[in-house]
Amino acid sequence: MEAKPTRNEARDKIISTACDLFYRQGYLATGINQITSEAGVAKNTFYYYFPSKDALCVTYLQEIGKHWRRLLEDKIDEYKTPYDRLLAPIEFIKQWNHKNNYRGCPFLNIASEITDPDTDIRREVIYNRNVLRKIIGELFERLKNSDDKYSDIDVPTLTDKYYLIIEGAITACQNYGQDWPFETARSSVEENLLTVR
Amino acid sequence: MEAKPTRNEARDKIISTACDLFYRQGYLATGINQITSEAGVAKNTFYYYFPSKDALCVTYLQEIGKHWRRLLEDKIDEYKTPYDRLLAPIEFIKQWNHKNNYRGCPFLNIASEITDPDTDIRREVIYNRNVLRKIIGELFERLKNSDDKYSDIDVPTLTDKYYLIIEGAITACQNYGQDWPFETARSSVEENLLTVR
Amino acid sequence: MEAKPTRNEARDKIISTACDLFYRQGYLATGINQITSEAGVAKNTFYYYFPSKDALCVTYLQEIGKHWRRLLEDKIDEYKTPYDRLLAPIEFIKQWNHKNNYRGCPFLNIASEITDPDTDIRREVIYNRNVLRKIIGELFERLKNSDDKYSDIDVPTLTDKYYLIIEGAITACQNYGQDWPFETARSSVEENLLTVR
Amino acid sequence: MEAKPTRNEARDKIISTACDLFYRQGYLATGINQITSEAGVAKNTFYYYFPSKDALCVTYLQEIGKHWRRLLEDKIDEYKTPYDRLLAPIEFIKQWNHKNNYRGCPFLNIASEITDPDTDIRREVIYNRNVLRKIIGELFERLKNSDDKYSDIDVPTLTDKYYLIIEGAITACQNYGQDWPFETARSSVEENLLTVR
DNA sequence: CATGAATGAGGGTTCATTCAT
DNA sequence: GATGAATGAACCCTCATTCAT
Numbered sequence A, B, C, D: 001m002e003a004k005p006t007r008n009e010a011r012d013k014i015i016s017t018a019c020d021l022f023y024r025q026g027y028l029a030t031g032i033n034q035i036t037s038e039a040g041v042a043k044n045t046f047y048y049y050f051p052s053k054d055a056l057c058v059t060y061l062q063e064i065g066k067h068w069r070r071l072l073e074d075k076i077d078e079y080k081t082p083y084d085r086l087l088a089p090i091e092f093i094k095q096w097n098h099k100n101n102y103r104g105c106p107f108l109n110i111a112s113e114i115t116d117p118d119t120d121i122r123r124e125v126i127y128n129r130n131v132l133r134k135i136i137g138e139l140f141e142r143l144k145n146s147d148d149k150y151s152d153i154d155v156p157t158l159t160d161k162y163y164l165i166i167e168g169a170i171t172a173c174q175n176y177g178q179d180w181p182f183e184t185a186r187s188s189v190e191e192n193l194l195t196v197r
Numbered sequence E: 001c002a003t004g005a006a007t008g009a010g011g012g013t014t015c016a017t018t019c020a021t
Numbered sequence F: 001g002a003t004g005a006a007t008g009a010a011c012c013c014t015c016a017t018t019c020a021t
Helices: A009-025 A032-039 A043-049 A053-077 A082-099 A106-113 A120-146 A155-176 A180-193 B009-025 B032-039 B043-049 B053-077 B082-099 B106-113 B120-146 B155-176 B180-193 C009-025 C032-039 C043-049 C053-077 C082-099 C106-113 C120-146 C155-176 C180-193 D009-025 D032-039 D043-049 D053-077 D082-099 D106-113 D120-146 D155-176 D180-193
Strands: none
Touching (some): A009 A032, A009 A106, A032 A043, A053 A082, A106 B155, A120 B155, A155 A180, A155 B180, A180 B180, B032 B043, B053 B082, B082 B180, B106 B120, B106 B155, C009 C106, C032 C043, C082 C155, C082 C180, C106 D106, C155 C180, C155 D120, C155 D155, C155 D180, D053 D082, D082 D120, D082 D180, D120 D155, D155 D180
């Protein structure tokens, strides 16, 4: 006998379609009509699974956030030394943007569209950023513990600085449609944050 | 005889209203109806002066860009030494965001909404960023020429690094609704970019 | 030269169509789509003239209220003696209902649909009822002053009693789809309110 | 062994929820979604028990009709003399409206929403009104037989007149959101219908 | 210069209902 | 008996834009 057919096929299709459209076109520029028609489901099938467009947006951010984190951690694990691993996030986000036509960060873009900070959508953005900062902090921590040369670094401070540089690179890359901001970011980290005097 | 009445009073009102609304609510979330009604002009008065909403957006970015640049240069001129002047942009943008409820940068926000890079709107964003980078470059240049201590700095590289840090601080400040990213940015510039070894 | 062409032709058509449909089908059962399509105007022409469906409803009640009052007063003026004039409202409303397929009173029907009493719609209903009661009161007053036989009647009390009987006749006529409640109402007024002991 | 669990628990919950919502919000303004969700049953559980929303409405009217009749007869039985019993309906309906925020009569309200007289819903309304009139007729009959003073009254005529006054009071009370119409109704009955000359 | 009037297309959301299981 | 899933049609309303005057 067959295993149960995939549950929530329609729901999954809605989410994946939304992930694509929200990221490529923006949240406000994408209508429910387009999502459902491209997902191949009736409009009300959408409202069966989601109470509102905003709720779908939250789900979209959660889904893309999980995906993004998995890819980021995979990329980090491609490297062995704590030093290389620390630089992996820059490499990862560079490649992400390159692949996605320099569309920038799904979370930052949404935050530009949804101006009210007191919303679940905006809270999801902050959550994602905290994840990123936590990962960076752990990478610094491991570097500090692995090499006497870095035993004196101030991890929280470096984490914040690194985080700012990444945010800046994402934004600059998106605006210029070029990769160089990530090269600059890497130089900045290597030469200015990690060079012990 | 009377002096000619102020020309383009209606046009000016439209622009100033748009500046306010586009920045506070976002571009897509702001309709022509709201702009004209809040500006107190007829809807067709708008279409007399602007061929489209997009065209108004370009004008909006130009106007706010000029305004922004003037304020930035004024802030720089508040400081005397090249060193302090170099840090002025961070201070200025910090205050701007603080005053504007952490709404972030008008240009970056628009770029998140308008996904097509091949538009006048997006080109206006790039122009503004080039202005910022040029100003930063000049500030570095002057620092280099004014103090032997900095005579060896690589201005273009430092400019890009500084620029990234500012972009990152703007974004982080917007997302967290807090001022600390600008303090971090300042530390990053002072301790990591300007500390000669 | 021609007189200015009729202004607001579209608006008038919308109102007259709404008057018809709201009365015949009910307020909630009538959609904007149907109104505009039957009025032969674009949907947005409606929103050019009215901020909302509720606002149209208020206008509808005002228009039908004016019309209704004019017809009522015309009917009253068909009669000469104060006694006959006093009975005219019953006659008028009976004929109105007969002509309108016993659809009842536009105002009372709306009040059954719009449950929130704190709305402009409901206030319009009350206004109409106050008009009716005022007219009845004046008819009683005139009867009292015209005939010694009625010199002792208590006008306000009789007005309220008369008003209740009319409301009841309207409702009963609507439910049964028959004219007899108005005959009963007339008997009630003649035999029980106007028969001096 | 356990007694059989209460049959049709879900059905009962649907009906009681509908009774509440249809009366408070109106029939058209209340959706199946709201009913099922507030009743805590699946939407299709509704369609298992009722073929349509209209059918539920009929059941609603029957249920509230039975309830209403029971309460009315209880109120009548609170009084001993035929005279007092005759006035009990007015008192009862006054209290009903007072308790229910002057929402008026469930039957009359429905009849305002459902314009087609040739429906089960509308027939249910008529049935309820016939019940009311029959009860009033019986009260008059008993009064007539119990007291020589009233031995000559014309019961059918008085019944219709009484009935109209009650309908009017219900409507007036609903529109004005006040109790006075029932006081007026009582006066009307006592002073004008029951005062033998 | 400026306005009132009008528009087609689409916004997000809810309607009562039905299907297969 | 009861459920999860899905639907087409319609809801009220707003979008950016254009016409004639």
